[in-house]
Amino acid sequence: MVLTFFSSPVEFRDWLKENHDTADEVWVGYYKKDADQTDITYDQSVEEAICFS
Template identity: 60%
Template sequence: MDPIFFESRDEFRDWLEAHHDTAEELWVGYYKVDAEHSGIGYGESVQEALCFGWIDGQIKGIDGETYTRRFTPRRPDSKWSKANKERVEAMIEAGKMTPTGMELVEAAKESGEWDKAYRLAEDHEIPAELEAALRENETA
């Protein structure tokens, strides 16, 4: 695992254009907020990856200032999160999706996976009755 530290989303997009259909994985390096250097951010990298049919996954720390995240081509039967659906919709609107990325979106729509998109834990709301009951119970 030798991460590549991209300075910008354009540089990452150039890599994806050249390698999205031949590479099996890519470890993207990121600088933490308080690091001396800066580069592409997580949100930008995920948006660009989705345009080419790729998805982020495993995260590994490198040192006190950097970490890396693994990107791979998305499997046609993979699950879609609501956040990634929203990212894709924004990239479609911006005219940035590639044919490869759109093929996976269309496949997900045809299989029903697009409509089954799950919400991340932080997107869920606790029903008011449950929240009130939890607040009343000291051990909860």
């Protein structure tokens, strides 16, 4: 399993646009709140993924 981290909903949406027809799955990674990294939230990723279901 390879986790993919997206820095914004737009980045995840762009990935979905390019890969939704060919990718079997994507494992989205999420950083902990205290991490120095920023990423999309679970809710943001669900909203974007629903558009491509």
